[in-house]
Amino acid sequence: RPAFVDELEHILVDTDGFNDAGLKRGVTPCSFYNQGLQTAGRMSSAQWMRVAFHDFATADVKAGTGGMDASIGLETNREENKGAAMNDSLTFFNPFVNKYTSMADMIALGTVMAVGACAGPLIPFKGGRVDATVPGAFGVPEPEGSLATHIARFATAGFNQQEMIQLTACGHTVGSVHQGGFPNIVQNAETPNNTNGGVHFDDTGDVFDNHVATTYLDNTTPNPLVVGFNVTTRSDLRIFSSDSNVTMKTLASSANVFSTTCVKVFTKMLNTVPRGVALTDVSPIAVKPVNLQLNVDAKGGITFNGAIRLLSSMGFPANSRRTVQIFFGDSEGVLATFNPATNTGTSLFGRGDTFYHLFSAPVDARHASSSSFVVVISENTGRYSAVQTLKFPIQSNVFFLPSSSTLTTDSTGKVVGTIAAAVSKSLKVSSVTAALDVPVAVIGTLAPHTTTFNIPLKAAGDLGNSGFTLYTSPANAAIPGVTTLHNAFLSSVDIVVSAGGKTFIDDFKKLSILNVTAA
Numbered sequence: 001r002p003a004f005v006d007e008l009e010h011i012l013v014d015t016d017g018f019n020d021a022g023l024k025r026g027v028t029p030c031s032f033y034n035q036g037l038q039t040a041g042r043m044s045s046a047q048w049m050r051v052a053f054h055d056f057a058t059a060d061v062k063a064g065t066g067g068m069d070a071s072i073g074l075e076t077n078r079e080e081n082k083g084a085a086m087n088d089s090l091t092f093f094n095p096f097v098n099k100y101t102s103m104a105d106m107i108a109l110g111t112v113m114a115v116g117a118c119a120g121p122l123i124p125f126k127g128g129r130v131d132a133t134v135p136g137a138f139g140v141p142e143p144e145g146s147l148a149t150h151i152a153r154f155a156t157a158g159f160n161q162q163e164m165i166q167l168t169a170c171g172h173t174v175g176s177v178h179q180g181g182f183p184n185i186v187q188n189a190e191t192p193n194n195t196n197g198g199v200h201f202d203d204t205g206d207v208f209d210n211h212v213a214t215t216y217l218d219n220t221t222p223n224p225l226v227v228g229f230n231v232t233t234r235s236d237l238r239i240f241s242s243d244s245n246v247t248m249k250t251l252a253s254s255a256n257v258f259s260t261t262c263v264k265v266f267t268k269m270l271n272t273v274p275r276g277v278a279l280t281d282v283s284p285i286a287v288k289p290v291n292l293q294l295n296v297d298a299k300g301g302i303t304f305n306g307a308i309r310l311l312s313s314m315g316f317p318a319n320s321r322r323t324v325q326i327f328f329g330d331s332e333g334v335l336a337t338f339n340p341a342t343n344t345g346t347s348l349f350g351r352g353d354t355f356y357h358l359f360s361a362p363v364d365a366r367h368a369s370s371s372s373f374v375v376v377i378s379e380n381t382g383r384y385s386a387v388q389t390l391k392f393p394i395q396s397n398v399f400f401l402p403s404s405s406t407l408t409t410d411s412t413g414k415v416v417g418t419i420a421a422a423v424s425k426s427l428k429v430s431s432v433t434a435a436l437d438v439p440v441a442v443i444g445t446l447a448p449h450t451t452t453f454n455i456p457l458k459a460a461g462d463l464g465n466s467g468f469t470l471y472t473s474p475a476n477a478a479i480p481g482v483t484t485l486h487n488a489f490l491s492s493v494d495i496v497v498s499a500g501g502k503t504f505i506d507d508f509k510k511l512s513i514l515n516v517t518a519a
């Protein structure tokens, strides 16, 4: 699978407990507002869905332009994108953006997470979206727009009239129209406990359910875009009633119909991308090696650290007798037997728990050149209990070396550091480079642009008798692209070695694993 899938899967699945990526926290509970006071009358889950809609809404599927490309970040000063939702959401997503996670993927993943956090259905997620570098077309539907304008706009984005009704109803089941931002639609709603004057679309404004349809049909809806005092801005009324309520009646008919319909149209919205962008499935992984790291100390001692994550919903229910063993290379290279996982978390909505089996064990130099390791999982529940053996690749002749790398601030507060790598003496090395991927701020959007800075590394002696040579960047020097500890922590490094006409890469090592020492 493409390497970026592992990173997106981490954000999707590790949503609680050990190794939590931290995305779900932004929308838990569904009514939570992560950018300010809980009395603001705003909720982040609804904002995350709305920002996805505004990013998508100007797609032109025939022309192959627009859609989910994070161009919304460059368009927030437009009247059609007014309101706090856009920049609030991108501010939260900003630190997740790196070499493998685009802002456009975060916007899509945000909607998956938000719908789940509001007790809605699980939307299948694909990754691989590419961030736009220039603003896209105008044309996000506005509440003043006519029905014909809205039908035409959705059609250009690939949605027929029925799908337009479905998508709008699914979007308008959570959240509010706010007086602060839309005083032409909502009035007299601002109170000390609702300072932006949010008025929900239905009676369950923090539940992803079909009340948006049932209350619309029984005339109890509070939806300001249906019953608001301003007839011009009753866009939901015009849209919902445009097929004589046939679609809304279907959505109201059962919770299940509403769920499956919303999964269908949300998936279609999130997977609308510019021509040439290919998306890949990101599904939970049953057995996942995590944060693998080889290390060689100055005396030549080699260690292998990391964790094996098991998912309860994919064949690994809780079992206190389960053991996990690692063999580096073949069974001669046994490292250690790990006891039952003590580090656990709860993975994404209904997908059960994550069980982390952590390891840190010495590797015999005889086995250090192996390009794979074997994981043996034993259930130990009885005589015929299951044993599974899986083999995983490991980049072992060239790798980032945390123990010789440093990150610190000098006396003036400037960030300085050393990037170090271990390179096998068996290679005929012609160059060693640290390719640093730094999310660099872009003027005009809160979506950073991940930029690569290449730092040449020089040989700095043998690492004991390990068979590895130490390569380093200039010691405790300024690191190109890294201006603050904050962006150092969000950066990753690839060790790229040319040797004997081949290229070896130790990919995507996060600098956040380094211990930071203050000057």
Ligand code: HEM
Residues within 6 Å of the ligand: 042, 043, 045, 046, 047, 049, 050, 052, 053, 083, 084, 085, 141, 142, 143, 144, 150, 167, 168, 169, 170, 171, 172, 174, 175, 176, 177, 178, 179, 181, 182, 235, 239
């Ligand atoms: C013609 C189509 C649409 C129009 C004119 C429209 C208009 C609006 C307006 C005026 C607001 C109030 C924003 C605020 O006060 O902060 C809003 C909120 C919202 N819209 Fe739409 N919308 C449309 C379709 C959609 C669709 C298809 C989705 C699907 C995801 C969606 C999702 C949302 C959400 C979740 C909110 C609540 C935001 C919050 O509470 O912060 N909208 N919409």
